[in-house]
Amino acid sequence: MSPDAGKWTKPDERHRRLSNDDASAKKVSIYNHWREITAAILVSNSDGGYATCANREASSDLRRLAGPTEGQRSASMRQAVEAQVLTAHCGLGLRQVLVDVMEEVKQSVDQEVSGAELLHSLLESPWLQALMQVSTVWTRPYCRSVLYGPGPGPTAGQYCMDQALLQAFECLHRFRRESPAPALTYASGLSLQLLIDIRSLSGCSDEARELYSLLRQPHIQALLSAHDTVAQKDYEPVLPPMPEEIPDDEEATRTVCLVKNKQPLGATIKRNEITGEIFVARVIHGGLAERSGLLHAGDRIIEVNGFPVDGMEPEQVIQVVQARSHGTIMFKVVPITERPVHSQTMLYMRAMADYSPQQDPSIPCADAGMGFKRGDVLEIVDQTDALWWQAKKLPSTSACAGLVPSTNLLRRKQREHWWSQPYQLHNCAQTYEEAFESAGFRRSIRLCRRRSHSTSQPSCTARCAAISTAAGPYEEVVRYQRRPNDPCRLVALIGASGVGVNELRRRLVAADPHVFQGAIPHTTRVPRSYEESGREYYFTSREVFDNMVYNNRFLEYGDYKGSLYGTSIQAVKAVLSAGKICVIDIEPNAIQAVRTHELKAYVIYVKPPSAERLRETRQDALITTNYYVNRPFKDEDFQEMEEASRKLESHYCQFFDRVIVSEELEASGAELLVAARQAQDEPQWVPATWIRPPDEA
Numbered sequence: 001m002s003p004d005a006g007k008w009t010k011p012d013e014r015h016r017r018l019s020n021d022d023a024s025a026k027k028v029s030i031y032n033h034w035r036e037i038t039a040a041i042l043v044s045n046s047d048g049g050y051a052t053c054a055n056r057e058a059s060s061d062l063r064r065l066a067g068p069t070e071g072q073r074s075a076s077m078r079q080a081v082e083a084q085v086l087t088a089h090c091g092l093g094l095r096q097v098l099v100d101v102m103e104e105v106k107q108s109v110d111q112e113v114s115g116a117e118l119l120h121s122l123l124e125s126p127w128l129q130a131l132m133q134v135s136t137v138w139t140r141p142y143c144r145s146v147l148y149g150p151g152p153g154p155t156a157g158q159y160c161m162d163q164a165l166l167q168a169f170e171c172l173h174r175f176r177r178e179s180p181a182p183a184l185t186y187a188s189g190l191s192l193q194l195l196i197d198i199r200s201l202s203g204c205s206d207e208a209r210e211l212y213s214l215l216r217q218p219h220i221q222a223l224l225s226a227h228d229t230v231a232q233k234d235y236e237p238v239l240p241p242m243p244e245e246i247p248d249d250e251e252a253t254r255t256v257c258l259v260k261n262k263q264p265l266g267a268t269i270k271r272n273e274i275t276g277e278i279f280v281a282r283v284i285h286g287g288l289a290e291r292s293g294l295l296h297a298g299d300r301i302i303e304v305n306g307f308p309v310d311g312m313e314p315e316q317v318i319q320v321v322q323a324r325s326h327g328t329i330m331f332k333v334v335p336i337t338e339r340p341v342h343s344q345t346m347l348y349m350r351a352m353a354d355y356s357p358q359q360d361p362s363i364p365c366a367d368a369g370m371g372f373k374r375g376d377v378l379e380i381v382d383q384t385d386a387l388w389w390q391a392k393k394l395p396s397t398s399a400c401a402g403l404v405p406s407t408n409l410l411r412r413k414q415r416e417h418w419w420s421q422p423y424q425l426h427n428c429a430q431t432y433e434e435a436f437e438s439a440g441f442r443r444s445i446r447l448c449r450r451r452s453h454s455t456s457q458p459s460c461t462a463r464c465a466a467i468s469t470a471a472g473p474y475e476e477v478v479r480y481q482r483r484p485n486d487p488c489r490l491v492a493l494i495g496a497s498g499v500g501v502n503e504l505r506r507r508l509v510a511a512d513p514h515v516f517q518g519a520i521p522h523t524t525r526v527p528r529s530y531e532e533s534g535r536e537y538y539f540t541s542r543e544v545f546d547n548m549v550y551n552n553r554f555l556e557y558g559d560y561k562g563s564l565y566g567t568s569i570q571a572v573k574a575v576l577s578a579g580k581i582c583v584i585d586i587e588p589n590a591i592q593a594v595r596t597h598e599l600k601a602y603v604i605y606v607k608p609p610s611a612e613r614l615r616e617t618r619q620d621a622l623i624t625t626n627y628y629v630n631r632p633f634k635d636e637d638f639q640e641m642e643e644a645s646r647k648l649e650s651h652y653c654q655f656f657d658r659v660i661v662s663e664e665l666e667a668s669g670a671e672l673l674v675a676a677r678q679a680q681d682e683p684q685w686v687p688a689t690w691i692r693p694p695d696e697a
């Protein structure tokens with residue numbers, strides 16, 4: 001537990017609730033009944049299903065007399081008869097207990113005792129009734145199997161039922177003997193993955209839709225979660241025994257016992273500055289407090305381990321909590337009367353900004369915060385608070401969420417940070433283009449990249465706005481799996497000049513020209529004798545080219561030695577409509593132009609290796625610059641490449657779907673081939689707007 005503005009302690013505990021409100025006596029009575037029934041079922045199981053009895057004494061008697069093992073089937077007639085007598089008694093006793101409990105629960109429900117309704121519905125459930133019926137009959141097969149000889153033969157119906165029960169019995173025995181291991185321990189995770197995958201399908205079959213709605217049912221999710229708990233054998237720690245004396249207060253309070261282990265408690269506290277009262281401020285999703293279901297935001301804490309906390313500072317309360325490093329921590333709380341209803345839908349966001357809770361003085365509790373970097377995909381598990389969401393970073397190993405700023409709050413922080421530190425965040429003083437140009441950014445095969453333009457980001461102002469604020473600090477994403485008949489996704493390579501983008505692109509197309517193809521560029525230059533329009537280039541007039549620029553038909557374009565060159569959207573689409581994977585290399589400022597519903601670009605960043613390996617691997621390589629064709633690399637080329645790569649990463653890393661280090665050409669080429677295929681065949685996170693119509697997104 002932690003003050004909402006202070007330290008976050010990490011006691012790991014398991015809980016128990018003891019009721020001590022007005023209806024405490026009744027609750028305890030129900031509790032005892034509950035334990036009774038549980039004990040009965042457990043005894044039944046441990047005995048291999050011989051008898052379910054209404055009280056433990058009877059059960060242990062039965063165990064002693066009837067014996068649980070098959071070896072004891074040959075026990076004497078006397079034992080069998082005793083067992084039969086006991087069985088009849090036990091079956092009746094259990095029924096009586098059920099009737100009593102239901103009667104009592106009914107009265108409790110009338111008094112609106114919390115939890116009683118749940119127990120009532122459980123006891124009324126057909127499956128439990130059926131189980132009890134079976135357990136009553138259950139003892140017969142054993143006795144009858146012993147008694148068939150001397151006694152009157154069974155009726156046909158009775159015989160069949162006995163056989164069926166015996167089969168079930170043997171099945172249970174075999175199960176116990178073979179102790180099968182679970183096929184997997186993360187059924188809930190798998191179901192979540194399925195939900196994500198189904199949801200990312202743009203159109204799906206009725207069966208898929210039905211599966212989706214089935215898997216979303218709370219009881220199916222609870223069942224899978226229970227399965228995982230059993231599969232992971234996550235039963236520790238054992239609950240402490242119920243205290244002998246339960247204090248009797250006039251105020252409706254609840255005593256919550258939690259047992260520390262390694263996990264954080266997952267709750268923060270706050271203090272009402274006027275009254276000095278301490279409240280649970282928030283409960284962290286997946287934390288111990290949340291999983292216990294016993295502490296809720298808004299509950300007032302009266303005591304911790306017997307110490308009254310009213311008037312204390314949150315930090316002092318924490319000290320009291322921390323004073324006991326092991327064992328049980330007991331909270332006495334006044335539960336909040338009206339708990340807010342949570343209707344959380346699954347939401348995934350790609351972070352478009354970095355965030356560090358340790359450097360954020362406004363976070364309610366830094367230790368409960370979760371840092372992230374641009375490009376991280378976050379699962380938003382709670383948006384109840386308008387300012388502070390709860391999220392998990394994917395892929396997530398922790399069950400516990402962390403606090404992250406909401407979209408509005410993070411946007412506000414970015415703006416505040418912008419004003420306080422304009423030179424760190426805002427780049428208008430030096431545009432991205434200038435930044436890259438001064439570092440010698442890509443020259444490319446079309447040799448016009450230094451003066452290239454992108455249709456999507458015509459000015460610095462627009463670019464900075466798009467990247468920092470207007471586009472939002474988060475981008476909603478969904479899991480997308482391309483269907484076989486959908487057009488392929490565009491593969492867009494990006495990297496600093498000379499790093500090997502073109503080399504890798506060429507190798508990819510050469511590896512399988514039937515599958516991969518580049519987009520044919522447009523140019524206004526005069527065709528050479530061997531060139532053919534539509535093969536090397538689309539040769540166009542300047543007017544046509546200008547018109548295409550005016551109508552935003554280019555992903556990017558530029559001029560070189562007085563002629564214009566550009567990659568049109570249509571040229572890319574032509575490759576995609578032919579059923580091929582289009583592979584192009586782009587300047588960073590064209591990223592937004594290719595990240596569209598139509599092209600669904602998979603952006604691969606080609607990164608240089610370490611300084612040492614860069615120099616080693618390019619020993620025999622030749623570079624083409626604006627002034628020289630095919631000259632060896634110089635040290636300043638490497639420095640420029642490294643500098644440009646750093647800038648590129650720092651500004652655009654959130655858009656990279658994949659990073660390939662261009663070290664050994666063979667290996668990098670193979671990696672690119674795999675990545676390009678995975679982009680088509682495997683589910684990927686893509687902006688939600690690509691999948692949903694814009695008004696819905």
Ligand SMILES: Nc1ncnc2c1ncn2[C@@H]1O[C@H](COP(=O)(O)OP(=O)(O)OP(=O)(O)O)[C@@H](O)[C@H]1O
Pocket residue numbers: 441442443444445495496497498499500501502503504617618621622623624662663664665668
């Ligand atoms: N991993 C590598 N190992 C060795 N040589 C490489 C490697 N990657 C690229 N090269 C060589 O470096 C030179 C420049 O590569 P490439 O033309 O692909 O650069 P680029 O990234 O497309 O940059 P630009 O667009 O400026 O040409 C080529 O001669 C290429 O063969």
